[in-house]
Amino acid sequence: MRRPAFYSRSPRTPPPAAADAADQAQAHAPASAPAGRAGNAMQLAPLQSFDPRKGPLKKPGWQPGRRSFALLVLLSAALVGGALWAPRPGAKALTQKDIDAAVLRTLQTNTLPSPAAKAADIIRPSVVRVVSYGEEKNTPEARTQKRGRNLAKGKPPEAPNDGGPTGEVxxxxxTGVVIVDKGLILTNLHVVAGADKIRVTFFDGLEAIATVTSVQPENDLAVLQAQKVPDDLIPATMRSTADLRPGDQVAAVGFPFGIGPSVSAGVVSGLKRSFRSPEGKQELGNLIQFDAAANPGNSGGPLINMDGEVLGIVTAILNPTQQRTFIGIAFAVPIENAAAAAGSPPF
Known part of the structure; x- marks a missing residue:
């Protein structure tokens, strides 16, 4: 929100040129008459014209002076301005109906940018791709992610995982989101848990090794610190969820199956939801439920409003089967909890 403008309360002073002119006029003005006994200045009576044959001449009824001349100029300007702004004969006066029709015609003939597209442009410089390396997991989610990454690369679903550097799996x-420009990144704990090495890729393509600085297991959150950062790194803006309501528009930005950054849009479906992991090992509470498409790889990414502000961290999708595909229900940890994991609650 733009800050309101503040106006100076100091008295207005004349510009230097005007002040100099006033001083010069005062210097050349005739000296005033000496003060009388009562302390009041004495003024000389105005001289009258005199004709020896006819006597004193009559004072003219009006003489053009500075004030009269200024009034005459203002009156002339008003008359000219009125003539210019006066409606031309036969011209139709605009009505509210005419204005509404013009606005409607503009909306119908011009394509306006999508609110989700504008929001994604704002948050995109703060979104990072997070890859963990180490011994490959044998969980349903890990297998689903592997198949998705292979298909995205044009490989058979069960092809060996050789996407990392030599000796790394x-x-x-x-996904992660930058919250401090020194390279502090929020993501999900399950994305980096047990990793031997973590590599992040920033918006400009810069890759860097990252380390875990703190975790919050009860909310499946982890905070990363990148060892290198771009010179012009832009942190995300966080927004309180206190006024968030079901039906509000949101967007999820991340790297589903490693593809991205990808954007999906939807609405808030509910608040204060609970979710239990398919393995039944953990239950998360106070979650934001939303219907913007999310898949394995979106974990740790930002859930944003249409102003590009982060409302939460995408953490889970609901599935009645082991296929781990999106069916319309996803969850995000509110940003209040996520910021607390970083040690700096913003609200």
């Missing part, structure tokens, strides 16, 4: 792909 890419065990998981997720």
């Amino acid at each position: 890419e065990r998981g792909v997720g």
